[in-house]
Amino acid sequence: MDKLVDGWFSESDCLWQGQKMSYQVDRVLYRDRSAFQDVLVFHHLRYGNVLALDDIVQCTEMDEFAYQEMMVHVPLLCYDPSSSGLQVLVIGGGDGGVVREIVKHGHVAQCTLCEIDSTVIDVSKRFFPLMAVGLKSEKLTIHIGDGFDFLKSHIEQFDVIITDCSDEKGPGEFLFNEPYFELVKNSLKPNGIHVTHDNGPMLEMSESFPRLRFSQNVFPSSQYYYISSPSYPSGELGFVISGKSPNMKFDFPLKELSDNEVRSMKLRYYNSQVHKAAFVLPQFTKERLPTNKL
Template identity: 40%
Template structure:
């Protein structure tokens, strides 16, 4: 059972059997139950403040930037004109921060179902939640399924920043959700959706690849290192309605000066390319040449 014992929080979950990440805790800043989930904010000894949802680490201040910079800039820079962006989830604000930073983006709508998470992050993770105050941002507290069903054909890019595939988030890893995202895109639109861990969930990723290829002409997977996530790796499913899209060769790149101006710490042109390099065992499975 997840909890704090002898000054350590341990993340125990059946999705990563036989292993867990532990964080040394200085203080419990918040622990409340919303209508949707258990919400905990911890002040850790070495990783800054950390958001925990239903006993699972969502972000720590020490390494959140890698996930958010790859999850935003890879899809945005693959689209020739990503003016209008929708974020589903992402209640910590980190994805909104990065999307709003991208100079090609003109407006951002975010649907987050749990207002407690947003308010907690505004208070305890202000470096992430800064995106909520950006003039480009329109934050909606509500259900992303319902919103997309009412806003078809509106967005250039949709980014899903979700928790792991159990409980309410399980449906975000299934074909009907991807179909719904596709219908909310403008012609040539792109999606990026949290795509789990190659080391732990390769069967799930393979199955997602299969149904995504039934919906979109272009499908790919990008990977990023996040030390406090299970096995230290997570990825994003990338899909495009434009058959000419090549996610591996961005249509827009940042100079070194632009990277410094934007405040990026992980993403650059080389890292964009490197994020698509997969270990051989995973490449074979995702290319359909092997079974896990």
């Protein structure tokens, strides 16, 4: 809570040493500590309402759609849309944005949200109504609790699991290690798919793609893709998508959405061309990607 200085919020040295990203705060809307983390909501004249957890920005009204849409529609459109009855689990995601996108799909029968911090849900309903609208869906079941414990008691029950957690500090830090990926794999059905966020290509120049490596150690199929989103460090954000079956390919959707379908789903970032393009990586990234160990 010490990151507000002279009317500016600075996300400094939280994850990226020597780098600072600052937002001029128009007004503070909410500021408190939950049972798990510091929760701050402030308004920015360009980004709109901004949510920060433990001094790290999680989402902004201006660009949240890029993250939510690409985290959801890529895996769900890797399933045959003529199928039905998909069971989807979201670990984290209390802001409701990922759920909002999941329930747009007719082949999803049930979505379960497992969020450890109920304060995030309450704050989202109050300050991020366009994201939290998904929390009203009849397809949704909300479980307040620890994702580790939830996965242990739900074996081979889900077609898709999306890990939409905060960064690797605070309550989300245990979702960034190999044992967690093992639990996810065990909770997926035989053809299940898992998605989690990762660093963007530029930031990974000095890192080693840890989440991609964890996925490759556990899952027989894994790929990396990324998006542009200005509120994330370097303006880019990566994702790791993994499958429980070998030789799965995620860079081409099984169903390509028409322009009318994109409009009817109110999509602002995702379309079938962007789906494919997100997997086209810069050469320096391709050369540094780890390979599957399975």
